[in-house]
Amino acid sequence: MWRLVLMVWYAGIAPEIAVAQDYSNNGWVQQSFDFESPHLNFTTTVMNGASVKTIPMRGPEQGEIGKILAIGNVADPREWMLVNLIGYSFATPVAPEPLCRSELEREGYQIRAMRSTPDMTMTEALSVASNSEHLTKGVYTRCYARGNITLVLHVFDDVSDITTQEAYNARRAAALDLYTRFTTDLIFEDGASANFGGMLQEVTVKFGDDRVDFTVSEIWDVAINDFTGSLPAEMQLFRNRDGQTLGVLWLHVAEGPEPTDLAEVAARFVTQYFSDLTQQVGSLEVVSNVPDEDLSELKGRRVRVAVNGFGDIEASVIWHDGRLYVLGLWQNYEQPADRSMFYTRLAAHSSFVMMKNDLVRSLP
The missing domain is CATH 3.40.1000.10 (Mog1/PsbP, alpha/beta/alpha sandwich)
Incomplete structure (x- = not known):
């Protein structure tokens, strides 16, 4: 079909x-x-x-x-x-x-x-x-x-x-x-269709009576997940290696009225959230804040923030049916200027893309 x-x-x-x-x-x-x-x-x-x-x-x-x-x-x-x-x-x-x-x-x-x-x-x-x-x-x-x-x-x-x-x-x-x-x-030859070979992990969240099973890479450790039904709530996944944090993937959901200026709210929320998350990074600069073309039927923004000397943030901010959804990914790598850097970042970026897909498909 x-x-x-x-x-x-x-x-x-x-x-x-x-x-x-x-x-x-x-x-x-x-x-x-x-x-x-x-x-x-x-x-x-x-x-x-x-x-x-x-x-x-x-x-x-x-x-x-x-x-x-x-x-x-x-x-x-x-x-x-x-x-x-x-x-x-x-x-x-x-x-x-x-x-x-x-x-x-x-x-x-x-x-x-x-x-x-x-x-x-x-x-x-x-x-x-x-x-x-x-x-x-x-x-x-x-x-x-x-x-x-x-x-x-x-x-x-x-x-x-x-x-x-x-x-x-x-x-x-x-x-x-x-x-x-x-x-x-x-x-x-093995008779199977396209699949991830059971090599991913599921992380479950609840928004009120709604349940969503997110699929992400096993590179992530779940640090916080307080999505038990009531809002606001947040989830944070960390990617660590040899004592160094290489990335953070997070989701924050809160109830409230529709923002009069979603672009302003998106930029302010993403930068403030990350600033509160860690005090050990450089200055934050919003380098893009545009309507999310992937969300033709939803009100959403796609935000990218440069973290001076510490990589960057990509975020998807959606307002829908009385809730603000903020999905963000920080990677402690610079923007990919070559093929090698793109593939260094790809596993984490894939988790962001798959979480966004799961989130959007779950919205009524």
Whole structure:
């Protein structure tokens, strides 16, 4: 059902590819993909005559944040189309959505649409690349959580040589057809769908009569959780290593009237809360405070605060049905200027993204 909805959703964004057709008479065949990993190995459908290559997936070595490997590709008989498979292995599971968003944007793609399953174990995206004159490439992406490994597949189609709308539509439709066949027919060797492999922990909170089970990484220790029903209440999770605090993830919920200026309340609350939490940090500077585009049906703000010399804070502030919800994450790392720093921060950021997803889905 979710896949059907997603295909319709894609069609609404790009009407020219609403109908997927087979533009080849070569036929389709079953193909096994072996990465020497029961969690990743799968079978699916490829075009007859396609060239398939795979290599073993390996985990990170001592001292490494993670391991990123291009573990396979499918060279389609149509030379303008290619399937790439990439494995991302970390010590703990991460949410596919922020990983895939970062990788696509890093490669210069414009993400036209992105959607994740309710449990955040799988993400799909439609992206394009362009020059100053026209689109040059399209890519359909699907990202699967497989325990502590994320499998990412891209279906690329080169449209840089296209000169007519009809030819462009036909090529994009063929790419969608391949992507749909590849993902619909994909069956993992262990028979399981996308999952975090039981490697996450649940933290339960109660807002009055409402109960929410948050899913977060095991990197967190629960320091405070006084959500027993009455409000206001708060929860604090700490990430510690070798006696050093590397991060704090918190949730605060209080009842009250709707703020007349949610932006002002959001900035003031986030900075004051963190100042009260610790007196051992530098000055706080609100560097962004914008409407939260992820919350189209809710009143929310997305706030980012620089903590001079001690990383930064990202926060989501929501007012809904007489309650103010503040979800915040402080990481004692600077903003990611390179790929390595992004992945250093990813496990904690994934917990923030998953908690926000759980919170929003729980609101009536």
